[in-house]
Amino acid sequence: MKYAHIADCHIGGWRDPQLSDLSIKAFELAIDKVIEEKVDFVLLAGDLFNTSLPAVDKLKEATRKLKQLKDNDIPVYMIAGSHDYSPSGKTMLDVLENAGLAVNVCKGEEKDGKLHLKFTIDKKTGAKITGILGRMGSLDKNYFENLAREPLEKETGYKIFLFHALLTELKPKNLDKVDSHPLSLLPKNFNYYAGGHPHFVHNEDMKGYGRVCYTGPLFPNSFSELEELGNGGFFIVENDEVKRISIKLYDVERISIGCNHDTAEQAEEKLRKALDKDLKSKIVTMRMSGTLESGKPSDIDFRQLFTEAKAKGAFAILRNTSALTSKEFEEIKVELSNPEEVEEKLIEEYIDKDSVSLTKELLKTLDTQKQEGETVYVFEKRLKDEIDRILR
Amino acid sequence: MSVKGLIISGEFGKVLARQKSDQPLEIGELLIGGTEKKILLQVTDLLYGSQISQQNLELISGISLEENSPVEFFDQNLRNYSLAVLKSLITISKGKSKLAKELPKFLSEIREVKKEDLSFITQPKNPLYIGKMRSGSKTLDVDISLPGKKVFSHHILIPATTGRGKSNLTSCILWNCLDKEYCGILVLDPHDEYYGRNDLGLKDHKEKDCLTYYTNNNPPPGTNSLRINLNIIRPGHFEGVVYWSDPQRQALHAYYKKFKDRWIEAIILEKPLDVSFMEGTMAVVKRRLLSLLDLDWTGERLFSNGIFTLKGGESTVADICNDLESAKTVIIDTSSFSGEVEILIGSLISTEVLRRYKNYKLNGDLVDKPVLNIILEEAPRVLGKDVLEKGSNIFATIAREGRKFQVGLTAITQLPSLIPRQILANMNTKIILGIEMAPERQAIIDSASQDISDSDRNIASLDIGEAIITSNFSRFATPVKIPLFQDLVKSSQQTDLKTSFTGIKK
Numbered sequence: 001m002k003y004a005h006i007a008d009c010h011i012g013g014w015r016d017p018q019l020s021d022l023s024i025k026a027f028e029l030a031i032d033k034v035i036e037e038k039v040d041f042v043l044l045a046g047d048l049f050n051t052s053l054p055a056v057d058k059l060k061e062a063t064r065k066l067k068q069l070k071d072n073d074i075p076v077y078m079i080a081g082s083h084d085y086s087p088s089g090k091t092m093l094d095v096l097e098n099a100g101l102a103v104n105v106c107k108g109e110e111k112d113g114k115l116h117l118k119f120t121i122d123k124k125t126g127a128k129i130t131g132i133l134g135r136m137g138s139l140d141k142n143y144f145e146n147l148a149r150e151p152l153e154k155e156t157g158y159k160i161f162l163f164h165a166l167l168t169e170l171k172p173k174n175l176d177k178v179d180s181h182p183l184s185l186l187p188k189n190f191n192y193y194a195g196g197h198p199h200f201v202h203n204e205d206m207k208g209y210g211r212v213c214y215t216g217p218l219f220p221n222s223f224s225e226l227e228e229l230g231n232g233g234f235f236i237v238e239n240d241e242v243k244r245i246s247i248k249l250y251d252v253e254r255i256s257i258g259c260n261h262d263t264a265e266q267a268e269e270k271l272r273k274a275l276d277k278d279l280k281s282k283i284v285t286m287r288m289s290g291t292l293e294s295g296k297p298s299d300i301d302f303r304q305l306f307t308e309a310k311a312k313g314a315f316a317i318l319r320n321t322s323a324l325t326s327k328e329f330e331e332i333k334v335e336l337s338n339p340e341e342v343e344e345k346l347i348e349e350y351i352d353k354d355s356v357s358l359t360k361e362l363l364k365t366l367d368t369q370k371q372e373g374e375t376v377y378v379f380e381k382r383l384k385d386e387i388d389r390i391l392r
Numbered sequence: 393m394s395v396k397g398l399i400i401s402g403e404f405g406k407v408l409a410r411q412k413s414d415q416p417l418e419i420g421e422l423l424i425g426g427t428e429k430k431i432l433l434q435v436t437d438l439l440y441g442s443q444i445s446q447q448n449l450e451l452i453s454g455i456s457l458e459e460n461s462p463v464e465f466f467d468q469n470l471r472n473y474s475l476a477v478l479k480s481l482i483t484i485s486k487g488k489s490k491l492a493k494e495l496p497k498f499l500s501e502i503r504e505v506k507k508e509d510l511s512f513i514t515q516p517k518n519p520l521y522i523g524k525m526r527s528g529s530k531t532l533d534v535d536i537s538l539p540g541k542k543v544f545s546h547h548i549l550i551p552a553t554t555g556r557g558k559s560n561l562t563s564c565i566l567w568n569c570l571d572k573e574y575c576g577i578l579v580l581d582p583h584d585e586y587y588g589r590n591d592l593g594l595k596d597h598k599e600k601d602c603l604t605y606y607t608n609n610n611p612p613p614g615t616n617s618l619r620i621n622l623n624i625i626r627p628g629h630f631e632g633v634v635y636w637s638d639p640q641r642q643a644l645h646a647y648y649k650k651f652k653d654r655w656i657e658a659i660i661l662e663k664p665l666d667v668s669f670m671e672g673t674m675a676v677v678k679r680r681l682l683s684l685l686d687l688d689w690t691g692e693r694l695f696s697n698g699i700f701t702l703k704g705g706e707s708t709v710a711d712i713c714n715d716l717e718s719a720k721t722v723i724i725d726t727s728s729f730s731g732e733v734e735i736l737i738g739s740l741i742s743t744e745v746l747r748r749y750k751n752y753k754l755n756g757d758l759v760d761k762p763v764l765n766i767i768l769e770e771a772p773r774v775l776g777k778d779v780l781e782k783g784s785n786i787f788a789t790i791a792r793e794g795r796k797f798q799v800g801l802t803a804i805t806q807l808p809s810l811i812p813r814q815i816l817a818n819m820n821t822k823i824i825l826g827i828e829m830a831p832e833r834q835a836i837i838d839s840a841s842q843d844i845s846d847s848d849r850n851i852a853s854l855d856i857g858e859a860i861i862t863s864n865f866s867r868f869a870t871p872v873k874i875p876l877f878q879d880l881v882k883s884s885q886q887t888d889l890k891t892s893f894t895g896i897k898k
Contacts, residue, residue, distance in 0.1 A: 080895060087894055107897040115893050133895045143893055145614055168711065169619045169704050176710035184611035204703055208610070357760045 001125045001158065002238040004034045007045035007196030008217040010083065012058040018316045019283075023050075024061045026219035026247045030234055031065040033245055035072050037236055040125045042074060044102065045196030045215070046081025046134045046164030052091035054084075059092060066101040076102040077120060080133040081164040081196055087135075105162060106133045114148040119155065127158045134164025134197055137369065138179035141165075145185065152187040161190040166198045167212070183209065192237060199225055203235070203242050211242065218247055223318050227254050227285045250315050253279060255286045259324060264295025267324075271305055280313035289323035296326045361390050395501045396423060397476060404495055405846065407433065407478040409502055410441065413469040417476045418528030420850045420858075420871055422505040425496035430484040430509060432492070432868070433502060435528070436846045437477035444471055478502070479846055481868040487511050489867055510534045516865070517541070518574040520565065522823065523872040526858060531873040539865050541574045543821045544765040545795050546864065548802040551836055552825030557857045558804050559585055561823060562767065563593070563877040565802075566721060571599035576716035578745070579767040580738050584609070584727040592881045594721065604715045606708075607725035608699060618724065619705035620740065622685065622696070623653035629743060632774060632785020633736045634684060640677050643669045656681060657702075660689050684732055699733070713744050719762040735774055735785075742766055742786045742799075749797040763798045766790065771803035772810035780812060791815045809835035821863035825874075826854035842869045 009027050014020040034042055048062070069076055080086075080093050096102045107130070108117035119128040130152065132143050144165075152159075166180040175198065186193060186209060193212040195202075201216040215234045220226040233246040255274045259267040267288065275284070288297075306317045347359050365386045374382075396415040402408035411417050417435050425431040442449060456463045465471050480492035489512040496502070505527055513525070513534055520540030525532040552558045562579075563586055569575050579586055587593050587605045589612060594603050605615040627644040630636065636644065644655075646665055651658035660678055682689060686698030696702050715722050726734035745764055752758040766787070768774060774787040790799055792815075801819075808816060809831050816839035824840075827833045833851050837844050840862040844851075847869065851860065861870045 085895055089894075104897050106895065108893075109896070109898060110893055115896065117896075135895070143896070146893075147613075149613065168616055169708075171704075171707040171711070173624075173706040173710060176707035176714060182611065182614060182616040184613050184615050184617065202703070 001127060002037070002039045002236065003125075003127070003160075004030075004037070004039045004042045004234060004236050005045065005192075005194045005213060005215055006030055006034075006042060006218060006234040007164075007194070007215045008047045008081070008199060008221070009044075010047055010050045010217060010219070010221045011062055012054045013050040013221050016316065016318075019318075022249055023219045023221070024058050025249055026232055027062060028065055029247050029249070030218055030245070031069060033247075034074065034236075035068065037245075039074060039236060041122050041127070042069060042076045043129070043160065043162060043194045044076060044078035045131075045162050045194045046079050046085075047083045047196060048078065048081070049084040049092060052080075052084050052086035052093075054092055063096065063099070063101060066096065070101055073124075075122060075124075077105045077122070077129045077160075077162070078102045079104065079106045079131045079162045079164055079196075082134040082136045085133055085135055105129045105131050111148070113146060115143055115146050116148045117152060119159070125158070127160055128155060129160045129162065131160075131162025131194070132164075138165070138181065139369070141181055141185070144181060147185075147187060149187045153189045159190040160192045160194060161187060162194045162196075164196040167195070170198075170202055170204075170212075170214070172200060183212075186212075191240070199229070201229075201233070201244065203244075211237075211240070213242060215244075219249065223285060223320050226252055226283060226318065227287070250281055250283045253277070253282045253284045253314075255284060257286075257288045258290050259288055259292055260290035261293050262290070263293055264297070264299035264326075267292060267295075268300045268305070271300065271302075275305060275309045278312075279309055281315055282313075284309060284314050284317040285320070286317060287320045287323075290325075292324070292326045294327070297321050297324045358390065362387065365390060395503050397502050399425060399478075399496050399498060399500050399502060400475075402477070405479055406436075407480065407496065409476045409478055411474040411476055413473060415504075417474065418530075419853050420526070420860075421528035421530075422481075422525075422871070423478065423502045424505050424509050425478075425500055425502045428485070431494075431496045432481045432484060432489075432505065432509070433478040433496070434481055434850075434871075435476045436479045436850060439475050439477070440472070441475040442472045477846075484509065484512055491867065505532065507533050518572070520544075520572075521568045522565070522861060523859070523874040526871040526873040528871075529855065529858070536861070536870055536872045538821065538861070538863060540569060540572060541763045542865055543863065544569075544575050544577075544802075545763045545798045545800040546820035547791060547795070547800045547818055548765070549771075549808065549816065549819035549822045549836075550802065550804045550825070551806070551808040551822065551827060551832065553806055553828045553832075555856070556826035556854065557859075557874060558825060559583075560857065560877050561825065561859065561874050562586070562802075562804060564874055564880055566594055566767075567597060567877065567880055570594060570597050570602050570721050573719045574762050576719045576762050576764045577721040577767060578712070578716055578738075578741060578764070579721065579723045580726050580734060580769065581723050582726050582734060582769050584725040587615075587723050587725065592878055594723065596881050598884060602720045604712070604720055604722045605725070606712075606723070609725060609728055618699045618708065618737075619701050620699055620708050620737070621705040622656050622700050622702060624706065624709055625656060625685075625700070625736075625740065627655075629736060629739045631739070631783060632779065632787070633732055633739055634680060635782050636677075637673075639669060639673045643673055643677050656685070657694055660687065660694055684736070686733075699729070699737075709740050709744050712741050713748060716745060716764050717748070717761060731773060738766070738768070738774070739786050742790060746786065746790060746794065746797060746799055749799050753797055758798060761798060763800065765800045765802055767802045767804065769804050771801075771805045772807055775803060775812075775815055776810045777812050778810075788815065791818055806832070808832055811835075813839060821861065821865065824851055824854070824860045824862065826856070826858065827851055840869070842866075844869050 011023050013023050097104050103120055105120045108115055117130045119130050121128055134140055168180040168182045171180050188208055190210045195214045198214055199217045202214040204212055206212045213235055217232045219232040220229050230252040231248045233244050236243045236245055257270050309317055351359050397409040397411045400408055400410050419435055421435045423433045425433050452463055455461050482489045483492045516539035518540040519537035521537045523536055525534035525536050550558055588595050606618040608618050611617045627648050646667055647659050648655040685700040688695040712722050752761055780788055790801055794800055824836055833848055841864045842862045857874045859872050859874055
């Protein structure tokens with residue numbers, strides 16, 4: 001048995017037009033590799049698209065590649081991820097399934113409050129595949145908590161479980177404030193746990209479970225991921241051996257410049273020197289940090305320097321100067337690592353100290369989503385009661 | 393109003409009362425003396441009284457025993473009776489209380505205490521419910537709550553002999569504060585008894601989302617397996633866990649200085665340093681690290697077998713601290729770990745918690761944070777005199793200065809006498825359950841927040857679930873009846889929420 005495990009393609013993910021094509025290109029390369037490797041089937045562990053209704057041009061390319069898999073008799077088994085799931089049911093994944101290009105394995109029914117999942121059996125190999133979709137804000141936790149585990153755990157044969165969630169035990173330090181699920185929520189005794197959602201690579205045989213894998217993104221989906229990962233990839237599993245296939249579109253040139261005690265001119269010179277190298281067909285990530293002795297970050301002529309770098313053949317240049325400050329004026333600069341941190345920083349900057357916690361609590365409450373099965377009236381009442389409590 | 397006796401003699405703190413024959417008194421019983429200005433009294437001792445001389449009593453008993461002749465007294469109740477030694481606790485006037493400073497009137501009546509007499513006992517801010525007020529073995533319908541936020545940060549001691557209800561009391565406290573926003577509690581649970589894996593426990597609380605449980609023994613669904621990355625351990629975390637010689641300690645720090653997060657790996661893989669240590673020193677350090685952290689070294693690669701891992705577990709300590717800061721209760725099942733590993737885990741978390749709270753204080757954010765409390769079973773393992781003589785540890789630091797940073801300890805022990813007097817005195821609330829050993833009672837009496845020097849017998853006679861609270865935050869040493877945990881759980885109603893699973897295909 002040989003299969004591919006792909007996750008977090010985030011097709012259509014980048015806003016930058018140059019980079020936005022790279023996620024679909026990475027997908028195309030991955031599918032080519034999968035066909036070349038003659039795998040029996042492909043697992044897509046969520047977030048094939050960056051939204052539930054992706055742009056038509058991206059969709060067109062993605063369906064073309066999925067059709068190629070179908071033509072090569074390679075079935076695709078998938079689950080929805082936190083980005084391409086839609087609570088209203090309006091997701092392009094359903095269209096793909098109805099067109100016979102992929103099978104959503106997140107199938108089951110509710111009996112006495114418990115979720116009874118069904119296995120999808122791969123005809124060629126007999127592999128039994130099931131899984132649970134991923135939802136924003138860890139709303140999928142409810143599915144895991146109410147899962148009828150025993151039938152899943154007792155099922156014999158080669159079993160694969162797809163999930164789209166961050167496991168607490170594998171959470172890196174920088175994600176400590178991100179919602180996660182404990183490993184114990186997964187059903188036991190599966191041969192392979194195909195994970196998606198967190199953008200890091202992990203492959204480990206976990207006691208009482210089986211092989212638990214995260215492929216990381218197929219193509220880095222942010223500045224920091226480009227810096228950290230350089231390129232994306234996926235796994236090919238053959239006879240329980242897991243091999244990582246790297247998808248390299250462009251080399252990444254990482255530039256990091258410390259500018260403490262520099263003038264704006266000196267910082268610009270440092271950047272000029274750092275860019276004075278072979279940048280042909282490279283994606284350049286440029287991070288500058290520190291406090292300028294004189295001048296402002298805006299005094300640095302990034303546009304000119306980047307135009308020169310582009311002229312040398314650089315494919316794209318991304319800059320992050322959020323940690324570059326000036327003594328001349330204090331502008332609020334926030335590391336754009338996640339929206340919560342940006343929000344928190346801005347609240348602390350603009351609101352008097354006594355009201356910070358109140359504001360945070362209000363924002364958190366207003367961010368509450370309507371629960372499954374909750375009527376609009378009940379939801380509104382719950383929200384009003386909670387706000388009353390906070391303001392009191 | 394049933395009169396229970398009459399004040400007949402004594403001195404302040406040792407008032408003697410004659411008991412009414414049909415109104416038996418018990419050790420620890422609460423009584424009321426006076427009318428307008430009431431005095432709350434407590435029985436501290438009981439003794440016999442008789443109008444018949446000792447010589448005659450001996451003769452009468454001899455007749456009864458040796459000649460098998462029944463003994464009958466004329467006016468029996470007037471001739472033989474019981475006397476009670478009473479202690480004044482507080483004076484109650486117009487629903488307010490103050491410390492007692494006067495004697496009850498001579499030959500005045502004393503009666504049993506009623507709920508109305510105790511109306512001065514009101515609900516404090518951030519109440520932590522402990523139990524019902526107790527008078528001897530009778531339970532009064534008066535709730536006893538402590539000001540939770542203050543009590544948790546000023547440390548709690550729960551001393552008791554085995555079987556007197558330490559676990560039940562701790563379970564009740566945890567249950568009652570699980571949904572409270574003013575406190576986050578860390579429980580190092582060496583007997584895996586508080587979560588309730590196979591029985592009733594905190595998992596049955598309706599606010600179970602406020603509970604996080606870590607275990608490595610087949611974690612029940614939804615609970616966490618404990619996994620801590622080696623990279624987050626620092627040499628300081630071993631203080632009070634492992635006793636290193638000076639050269640060994642210097643070696644740990646030298647490796648940390650050079651290799652930072654990867655220092656343990658560097659020691660085991662024998663990576664070179666700029667300074668040199670004796671081969672024997674390094675061999676011992678390496679062997680002890682391998683054993684304590686349950687690591688294997690094949691000569692080329694390092695493997696982890698236990699909770700300390702090379703992969704994952706990087707955010708575990710941060711996750712736990714985040715939960716505590718969100719006023720959650722975190723239970724860590726340490727039943728499968730050695731004492732050293734348990735203390736190392738506690739040290740890792742406590743060090744981080746204290747560091748964070750010190751920072752909050754510096755930044756002026758501490759007031760918005762919940763108070764944190766760390767529950768330590770068999771506390772002398774980390775707070776014992778012999779342990780602290782070898783070197784201080786994070787728990788002793790918290791016991792000394794944690795109060796200033798809203799971090800407190802709850803020390804549970806059978807042997808309070810092993811804890812240094814200075815630390816015992818810092819435990820500002822003591823919930824005393826039955827203690828049979830006199831030296832242990834004395835250690836508690838000597839360090840109590842109220843004068844309970846005459847409560848030795850009272851403490852010895854405490855039955856299962858009966859307790860005395862002495863605290864800086866209560867007016868007098870308060871006798872309480874702790875509820876049975878099972879009753880507490882059963883009395884709380886659970887409502888099942890309807891679940892739905894959108895997105896699941898049929």
